[in-house]
Amino acid sequence: MKWLDDTTLEHLREVADWPDFSGTRYKVLEAIGQGGMGTVYRAEDRELNREVAIKVVRDPEFDADVAQRMLNEARIVAQLEHPGIVPVHDVGTLDDRRIYYVMKLVRGRRLDAFVTDNTTIGARLRLFERICETVAFAHAQGVIHRDLKPQNVMVGSFGEVLVLDWGVARSSARQPIASTPHETNKTRTGTPMNENETLTRMTAMGTTIGTPAYMPPEQALGHIDRIDERSDVYALGAMLYFLLTGRAPHSRKHLADAGDDIPPPRKVNRRVSKQINAVCMKAMHADPEHRYDSAESLRTDVARFLGGDAVNAYRERPIERLARIVSKNKAIVAMVAAYLLMRILLIIFS
């Protein structure tokens, strides 16, 4: 028997996983990413002569729920026509029964990689506003994402923001877009996992889904009847936390650690203002009733902050209000101050 050295072994592993698109219009060029549900490949659409991304689910033999999630994702994304959501071109099944879907090839970087660059808080908040816009659009279409995290956001080469991975999304009418025969009643609260890993079970009571580090308490505890748009608001708040501090709010590796205390962003990064700190903490309030009621109202508060206006999440003291007004109207204040100074000087020397 031929000895398989380590590099050959690794190549064979890739070969065995490589999707066979012969007989289709697509030619796979290279693997460009691994996700919770499968692998994403850069491919060529030979009919339209353009490059596309193809997501291929892992073997349905042992991943039937993942296959269902992928179909779910394709159907949901097909309903959501928005510049912040990658359009799906095609869905199909390979000879080996693996499901794939073809989407626009996005060139850019994941948000978590993007913010490691020397971006200012202001620039990050402007990106965040656009993420909120996209999520608000999905909510308006009756879709809740349920797995928002920096790893699921791409920042394109022209600064465009794309929200990805709608595989665990569901209709806000509290029905999964596509139900799955593999729903279980298992709660995986004891499952150790990577902070960025998405749980792959579909939703039944007591079942959790999402990413622990960014997950709202009601989701972590499997109270799916309590999951609504405000759960996405929490995850957006957790993303805002990441953008402000460079780290995820939860360090939990186990879902059972749902109640861990989160240090406010301002404690982690002193450059975070009290106002945006309050916005973040309001979005991440443990009780959904005390969060922003929508992604749009969260976006509006962030926009107010960026515009130098008072935010709803923070009650200013008079001195803070004055400081904010001064800061917002620096030019006018400077002119008034100069005018007053001149008048004073004139009075003194006249």
Place this chain on the structure above:
Amino acid sequence: MTQCTLNEPLKKRVTHDKIKSYRTAPTARRRQTMHEDTQLGGGDSRFPQTAHTAVLNTRSQDAGVRERAFGRLVQGYWKPIYKHLRIKWRLSNEQAKDSTQAFFAHVLEKGVFAKYEPGKAAFRTYVRMCLDAFVSNELKAGRRQKRGGGRAVLSLEFDAAEDELIRYGPQPATDPAALYEKEWIRTIFSAAVERTQARMTTEDKTVHFALFERYDLADEQTRKSLTYDQLAKDFDLSTSQVTNHLAAVRRVFRAFVLEEIRDMTGGEAEFESDARRLLGVRVS
């Protein structure tokens, strides 16, 4: 300490002659049992729906099924075991050969495989723990004598395994558990390659396999310098034929890898996890 209580049905039939009958000359046994495998078919790339793994079959009421299952597991595990003994326990090659044989005799005698409880650990981890406990006990008792009156009881290609260790031996700092794991994976893939070759030969597709061997089984440097166009020239085929032939062999190979994993694991959950790890997620 290995938790081994005697399994009566197994105990009754244990003889060293019997053990000897579990020859693991791989190809012969595989060809013999091929018809029992789920048929993959020429162009059919559907996955095998094997209901019982070799591990589960060690508990079968049917003695024949149990014997075949034991043979399959010996085939899948002897090499990782031998190398583990050489690296972790620093046994000489003769001692390692002896202990490998002795371990399998012990496993058969005590019904160790049949006692595996899925969910507690992966089957291969269970085997490694049993092996470590066995060797530790043997060393403590100062009895690493040969079983079966000093004769070899299993026909295993120890020289090849030793040669691999010498030529491609692990770095001194290699974790023995990681080495054992890697050897297990290597065995799975090697077996799948062998079965793929057998299948292609049976179906008169030797050119398909030759392409696979030339390209996919080549070392990294050769593969990087080789193009499909070059292969097409060398084999007097068109480039698209090369692509299609390779795709066909890879489909069969993939199915055999999955079948091997299923056979060597202790249950569906372990199979799923290993199949994901080996075929779905790159471990770097």
